[in-house]
């Protein structure tokens with residue numbers, strides 16, 4: 368799914384949260400969104416999900432204004448895992464992931480084999496198949512995060528929005544999740560704090576103070592001067608044997 372953000376500004380009451388953001392995300396692209404705390408990443412993700420309306424500008428999905436797409440269609444095409452997603456309902460893991468199929472169900476369209484397959488594939492992808500019957504409130508933070516991602520995958524979306532998806536995950540699950548996200552043949556926008564994880568993205572957008580400060584490939588964007596200016600850290604980039612590069616952070620400036 369192609370996403371175009373056109374001169375978007377967003378505010379809450381009178382407080383501007385995003386200002387004059389223009390960017391285009393190509394179909395199948397893995398786009399990383401980075402920036403310091405409070406720079407506007409989650410707000411932009413909510414705009415891309417159609418949950419926060421722009422005060423100026425708009426978001427187009429395949430050329431159609433997101434706010435004009437019916438909610439049910441939007442939910443079939445766009446899946447969003449928010450940063451502090453939670454549920455108070457007494458659900459099993461299976462029921463929580465089955466919720467991802469809700470946009471496809473109607474009085475005329477009951478639960479089908481294709482829904483079972485989507486749920487089972489999603490649970491397998493995040494290695495949560497063994498937890499199917501467990502109650503949500505008995506899961507650890509990392510297990511809950513993986514169930515949220517399974518719910519989003521069960522939606523079989525064209526656009527997957529993940530806000531800090533590796534939060535709570537141990538290092539193995541961080542790596543396996545990023546590998547999974549990297550392998551999905553759909554458009555993905557991922558807000559990340561780990562700048563080394565951001566290195567794996569096709570392109571990165573850097574937010575600072577609600578503005579798009581830079582956009583480009585990871586090697587173009589994640590320069591030592593930018594890291595000093597936007598993140599206030601002293602960093603060095605060095606090559607690793609697989610041909611990619613890694614950032615090493617030494618101190619706060």
Ligand SMILES: Nc1ncnc2c1ncn2[C@@H]1O[C@H](COP(=O)(O)OP(=O)(O)OP(=O)(O)O)[C@@H](O)[C@H]1O
Nearest residue numbers: 379382384402403404405406407408409410411450
């Ligand atoms: N409802 C609100 N009312 C007032 N300010 C808000 C509201 N929601 C967000 N903000 C402010 O907008 C700014 C951007 O918030 P946002 O959550 O988008 O940042 P972020 O880049 O995702 O931050 P973090 O890395 O800490 O998750 C922050 O300064 C935040 O305090």
